[in-house]
Amino acid sequence: MSSLDRDFDALLNDPEIFQPCAQVTYVNSTRINSTTKFTILEKSDEDIPLICAAPPSQDAEWTLRLLLFPEVTPKGYPIPMSKFAWKAVNEHWGIGSALMYHYRRATGIAFARTVLHHDHTLQAIGLDFDTLGLTYLTITHDMANKDVRGLVFGLRADKLKDLKWRLESARDLGCHPLLAPLITTDMSVNDTRSAMITIAISLNKGIGPFTFKNVYGHRGYNEAPDLGALPFTLTELAIYANESGKRLKRLEAMLQFIDEQFASSTMNIDLNTHMKERMGHHITQVKEDARSIQPNIVEVQQNIQTGVQLVYALLAQKDNELNHRYGADMRVIAAVTLAFLPGTFMATLFSASFWDFNPNNARPRVSKWVWVYWITTFGLTAVVMILWRGHPTLATLRKRWQRRNHSEGVEKKEA
Template identity: 25%
Template sequence: MASSGHFRWLTEDWRNESRYLEPNGRHVFVEISEKAGAITFTRDNKHDDDLPELCRESRARQGDSDWSLRLLLTSVKDSRNRNTLPFSLRTINALQEHWHLSDLCFYNQGQDLGACAMTFSPMACDFGVKGIYIIVPNLNFCECAMIHDPATRSTWAVVYNIPTWTVDTILQYLDHAKDIAHMPFLIPILLANAASGGLWDREYEAYGHFNTIRIAMKCDQYDRSAIKVDPRDLADMPRKLTASADNVATVVSFAANLERILKFLDMHFDDYHDKNVNSDVYSEVRDHLHWLQQLIEDVTVKNETVKSAGQAVVQMVYAVLQQRDNEINHQHGGDMRVIAIVTLMFLPGTFLSTWFSASFWNFDPKVNGPVASKWAIFHFGVSIAMTLAIFIAWRNDSLSRKKRRNKGSKSASQRKKPSRWTGRVIRKLKRTPTSQVEEGDGDSAVEDDENTVERESGPRPWDSLRQRIVPLAQRRKHATTTQGGEIAKIMRKAAMKKDNRTIVETNATTTP
């Protein structure tokens, strides 16, 4: 057995309940071996009842050839159901007993593990026999369990839950690669090759769908002068974009999981390499593995490109839809204005007709008198007057609102100009002690304030003319000598009174 079964309780669900086991009627058994330089390739369709004896008999013929590969391919009945095993309980026990598959190869039932790439120990206390277990996501999450015995150069592999078309593809691959079937990683690499091809096709399909949307939106070329999108395309565009984004996200997820599997195979490739194998074959197989890695990286880069471009197209689609909605709303607004005008035209007449509740016409030939009443002229006159009054009030209200919007408010400098002179002088005097205020300081503050006003609002015509006639230095000297600093004189007088009062109070306190 592959293990002692200490974790077998994890598989009690499908071991005890038959609903988790749905034996498939079609199993393909492939055996490739070489003996005395002759390579034999056989394939047989087996039933589930034949598999236990097949496992026992293939293990008995383990050492009768130079190398051998025994592969069991089992397709899936329902690709949507991943919670069942395509084997009977007898077949599973035979695979574990004779092919040494571990219990963990059957853990995934009911777990829905997206991808897996790991090693396991097939035989207890025998570290020479190695096993790997992988789950390939974009091949219907098929599972592959493989063991390799380097002593006898024998490989056993079971691939189950695989799509039917993939079974035929793997058989074609093996027919062409039967000369290198002794390579332990041949089956995982062939599965990765099929998955990479399918992933590339799906990426190409996703790009085709996205490119169709780009062409419909007229954004596939940068030199288009105008965008005229067919409204029929816009109606279904959000659904198409959502489906395209979902497809791209799925491809990105599959590419990431497949890249992880390829890195795992590349990392453990040397551990499973047979020293007796020709180095050319070894290099060729490993180069093919590296090429698959490059293919997956290319798919990843293309999907990132489609993802980035798709986000731009999504924004553009919703912008065009918003613009179209705005145009429709504008058109509806115009229609509503027409309806409002017509309603206003007939509303006064309707009101007056209801108010009077009188008949203005008399078409009875038996009644003598005028056909039209004199009140009809009054009715039409008042109706027309009220209609004109409503239109005039509506127009005046619109014009007043427009005038209020276009009317600019006063600037901050204009609002502060009346109080700037006194404010700056008072602030300067507050900062300067009273005893240190000399003659001409107030005038300098006034001139500084005038200079500030000139810098903010520009020189006035009269000031510019005065500057040409009398120089600035002479004006300052004249202002100092003639005016004598009136504000400074006032502040000095107040300071002198305060100093005299302070001296008197000091003398009064010092007298005994």
């Protein structure tokens, strides 16, 4: 038993790994007598073993069978079926532990394998999208019976509807095991493009076109944006844009993988020239769509960086304006204080008990202790000035003394 099998067997003993869905979508596309029959049925978890155990029609030229599972709320990538249904999928469709092991790890990769299953050679393909609305796809292809079967996990309601429509539109290409992987990758590429459009719209709503007049509420803007909250908004958009860039790189790697598999000898499917051209054109188109998104990501990232610089420049400008305004107010207060300071000082001085201006006195009387006032005043003033000027020097000396004591303590410990 391989290490993957042992690890997956350990996962199967986890009671929380199996979380059956109430409803599963079953897609069947079969070609008989040059006519393709396409059906979509809603099934339950109890129907999965019967679906997997049913062999393809003997008259079928080829068959495509897919089980589409909606997204589940719990985290940790649970398997959206019962343990009994999973055993049937593994036994009859050959979706082994190695494929599902990658799903549980959420590695964000694409891989292909050739496996032996009940004396039949199967081609196994797995795509781990690890994105919202679409999590994982795995396909096995029974080359002897021309039977393609697979699972798609984590489909949001809108993605499920889109996938069913795309599969029905390309029903004539259902014999190719790369059809479902290509369609799901194309959907993820479109999601990435939509994400970049959402970021651009949010950026425009948050700060508007990058001009100072717009930020200050002119040119059709009723209110200026909250500059204090904008840095957080721009940071969130930057993180979202970086995640979209990483997702796009994974999708480009998946498309390269699909293109290589399409060109490989192991994927030689009995397609006529027209169908091969359609399949190849679809792959090329999706790859070009993915490449066209990269400049948009770079542009959005540059716009976000420009927006951050603009916001901080505006915040600095506003701070300068406030400082200038408050500085002018302080100058007025200082001028008024200086105007009243001499009178205040003289009133305080002559109201002291050292002076006696009683009208009955022949002349003003001055206490012999008046020198105490002047000595105390000049002494306290000198102490304040010395402390003010000497505080930085004292702080420096204290730090030097602390460092010296620390060094002496270290030397004693080493000795």
